[in-house]
Amino acid sequence: MANTPLFWSLISRKYIAAPIANEEVYQDKLTRTRNVLRPEWTMLEIGCGSGNTALAHAPYVSQITACDFSAPMLDHGRTRAANEGVDNVEFIQTAFADLATDPTYDAVLMLSVIHLIPDWKAAIRKAAQLTRAGGVFVSSTVTIDTMPKKMRAIMAVVNALPVLPNIARITRAGLIAELESNGLVIEDNWQQEGHDSVFVIARKPA
Numbered sequence: 295m296a297n298t299p300l301f302w303s304l305i306s307r308k309y310i311a312a313p314i315a316n317e318e319v320y321q322d323k324l325t326r327t328r329n330v331l332r333p334e335w336t337m338l339e340i341g342c343g344s345g346n347t348a349l350a351h352a353p354y355v356s357q358i359t360a361c362d363f364s365a366p367m368l369d370h371g372r373t374r375a376a377n378e379g380v381d382n383v384e385f386i387q388t389a390f391a392d393l394a395t396d397p398t399y400d401a402v403l404m405l406s407v408i409h410l411i412p413d414w415k416a417a418i419r420k421a422a423q424l425t426r427a428g429g430v431f432v433s434s435t436v437t438i439d440t441m442p443k444k445m446r447a448i449m450a451v452v453n454a455l456p457v458l459p460n461i462a463r464i465t466r467a468g469l470i471a472e473l474e475s476n477g478l479v480i481e482d483n484w485q486q487e488g489h490d491s492v493f494v495i496a497r498k499p500a
């Protein structure tokens with residue numbers, strides 16, 4: 295199965311119920327992101343899933359647009375926002391490809407999403423367009439050359455199974471080169487030992 299709304303909707307219950315794979319790494323990424331956010335900023339999260347990250351950042355910016363193409367994922371985020379009295383996060387159902395590049399946002403986030411998109415270079419190009427000058431693009435992306443060996447073997451199996459979305463073969467250097475070729479300046483380029491993803495904060499010069 296390709297990376298489709300149907301796939302993510304079918305697994306949404308399990309995905310939402312599963313504990314965060316590595317809480318320490320997740321908290322680190324939240325902190326690194328918050329260090330560059332400003333209270334007056336707007337934020338766009340692409341592929342927000344169940345909305346955990348958008349809701350975690352909500353107190354640190356003025357407004358968040360959290361989008362995903364899976365309705366059940368978004369429903370969970372909306373319910374949590376209502377229960378917790380969070381009123382500055384808007385959940386929108388859309389495929390990334392259908393998202394307009396106007397308006398732009400001060401912070402654009404793509405966490406565990408870029409490697410799911412077959413034309414990942416086009417995805418980065420669009421994310422860079424969506425980032426306002428002076429703002430930041432924040433990503434967490436699986437990279438094949440820097441992930442632990444064991445994970446590389448798992449990825450090979452995942453990519454061989456037609457029921458799972460393919461993971462693009464992105465290298466860490468290739469990812470950075472693509473961000474830079476879209477005019478972004480790398481401020482943070484971090485991978486926790488033993489973790490499969492590279493976390494990057496890249497600024498669009500003012």
Ligand SMILES: C[S@@+](CC[C@H](N)C(=O)[O-])C[C@H]1O[C@@H](n2cnc3c(N)ncnc32)[C@H](O)[C@@H]1O
Pocket residue numbers: 297299302340341342343344347361362363364367388389390391404405406407410411
């Ligand atoms: C691995 S989950 C990551 C969710 C969240 N960003 C996180 O870090 O927990 C990928 C999410 O991206 C969404 N997604 C994948 N491709 C997408 C696309 N092309 N357009 C919109 N949403 C997409 C899926 O529905 C799913 O909720």
